[in-house]
Amino acid sequence: MDHAIGIDILQRRRRRHLAGALALAVLFGAVLWGANRALRPGVGAADIVVAEVRRGDVDNTINAAGVIIPVHEEVVSSPGASRVARVHAKPGQQVGAGELLLELDDREIRLALEAFKEQLAQQDNRVDVLALEMAQKIKQTRSSIELLEIDLQSARARHERNQKLRSSGLVSGEDLLTAQLNVQRNEIQLRQQRELVEDTRRATAGAIAAARLQQAILHKQIARQEGLLAQTRVCAPFSGMLTSLVEEEGASVAAGQLVARVSELNNYRVEASLSDFHARQLAPGQPVRVAQNGAVLAGTVRTILPEIQNGSIKLLVDLAQPHNPQLRNKMRVDVDVVTARRAGVLVIDKGAAFNGRGRQPAFRVDGGMARKTVLELGAGDGKVVEVAAGARAGDRFIVSDTAAFKELDTIRITN
Template sequence: MDRALDPALVHRRRRIRVAVAIVSLALAVLACWQLNRLLRPSVAASDIVISTVRRGDVANTVSAAGVVIPVHEEVVASPAASRVARVLARPGQQVKAGDVLLELDDREIVLAVDTLREQLAQQESRVATSKLELEQKHKQLASAIELLELDLLSSRALNERNQKLRLNGLVSGENLLAGELAVKRAEIQLRQQRELIADSRRATAASIAAATLQQDILKKQLAQQERKLAQAKVAAPFSGMLTTLVQEEGASVAAGQLLARVSELNNYRVEATLSDFHARLLAPGQAVRVEQNGEVLPGRVHTVLPEIQNGTVKLLVDLDKPDNPLLRNKMRVDVNIVTAQKQDVLVLDSGMAFNGSGAQAAFAVVDGVARRTTLQLGGGDGKLVEVVRGARPGERYIVSDTKAFANLDSIRITN
């Protein structure tokens, strides 16, 4: 006959079974948690960059590619077709105003100068000869006029005597008429001689004026050739750096061809190029940050060039310190043009996780896990980006490249 179990034993066995069940459940949960840790994607903390949301000032900027150029630069061109006779300088050399850089073959110019001087001398001789001929002819005509005036006086005196004698019947009518005609003939001859003097003066004056005009033309041509002769010795227009120079002696050069370029030392500006998509945002006076080897050089937009070429717009930037020793002619720099400035807004460090403005996916870091969320971003200046919506101060976000886990909802961060 079976006996009933001791109630204490029954309770003890029940407690053991419950304890075993609880331990088994805990082990199962622990195993699942460990398995989840093994299977969940992770990223090392050293492989990412995390930034904390905070308040700060941020500038909206537009990036552009820039080239350092001199503020003042002059080009020296060939005055005429010639050849290089001597080269007296080299590119990269510092020169002073008036220093001869090279000499051109000036034999043809010298010949042209000599020819023009001879032609000018001929014209001067022609003018002097015309004046002398006018004086001689004037003297001859003046002498003839004096004689005609005497003849006219004599004819008038004879005519008056005949008129008195005619009253007494001592002179015939024919003789009286002949005397009157002699007076008229002398008056006509005298008037013709006087008109001949005026005509001679006008003709000679016109001849002298034509010769003088030709003389002036020759003087201008001579002055032009003399300038070319002086320019055959190519000199520096001002003190600066010789950046370009034709260096081959004997080389042929055409009229107007570039021979040398001189740039002002320690006075630079930046020529920036960017997409015409941003043209509406640009205006003179905007602040600019020029970056070179980690150093920021402040400046301002001086001019936005109106012409758009190949989908790009250019602008000139004046630097606050145009004589910065870091600057070199034709050096490439990064240019950030400030189009707007905001103060006391939420910001994050800029990074490859973000691309422009608007709604963007981001990973918020909480207790060693990065969870996917969405942030509304505003403008940035390349170092900071504005957080318009979706985050609070103190929250942490991955700002480095997240392409490797961009399709995941969460990722574990390991030490």
């Protein structure tokens, strides 16, 4: 015989059915949520950097590595092979113009100088001797000329007398001829003696000229040795900072070896190095931005050095503030050379998501989603980059590294 089911039993069954249906709904929702997570990967908002496209100005720049160098720097070299005799200064100290830095051994230079001075004294003596000998020879010759002039007068008088006597038949023709020949002989001897005076002068003048030439050569050699002697006392060429010095007393130095370097204080420029790939884009006068520890200094390209070493080219940059107190010798800085400027264009902050110029993928952020699109990027200055096509002002893009999801078309952005 059938019995009626109690109300409490029916209620328990109904509660079990409701609990089962609720559990199935929760399970179905969890499955849907898991499937959505699997099909649409996400990234945390804190793990990405998002920037907005906006209107602005952008410079096309070329980055280079730079080092601060003095505008005026002078090196002092050893005048010859020597050794350091005494050191009077230390690298890093400020020195005044003409201040003694070190002394080099000067014994060999002094010996050479004394030898040249002795040779010069010999040449001086030779000139004096030649002049004295010439004066004596000319004096003797002139005495001979005076005697010959008297003999000539006597021979002429005798010849004239014989001519008169010949007309009277008192002198033979032979005596007359002899008197005439005596006159001619005296005239020839007198002419020879006069020529001897000039020959003596010319010969002596040539010997004296050769001696004076040797004197001039010795004077130059002495001046050179005196210059080398002065260089053994190494002094500061101008007031500045002593940046380099051979400090060890007794150390050997070769001819031409650098022994000291003095740099001008608080007056600097920049020497920048970059790949020769950019050589055609560089030109003197281009504006430059020099950055160091957050500070940015303006400058201008002064000179592009013609030599290329190991694929790198160097240029010198004049600073608008060469006396800036933050600058230090040999300080390393970042240099941006501005090759072109564009104003009022669409720009976006530079980030790891972008690589140079041209067409490249990017993720546009819209609400909680980021969808892949293609941007045409143009000039960049290291901080912002031009958006030539593919976006409008106000669009937002992920600018941090997107390599982890570069193969996806859509990603979710979670809080």
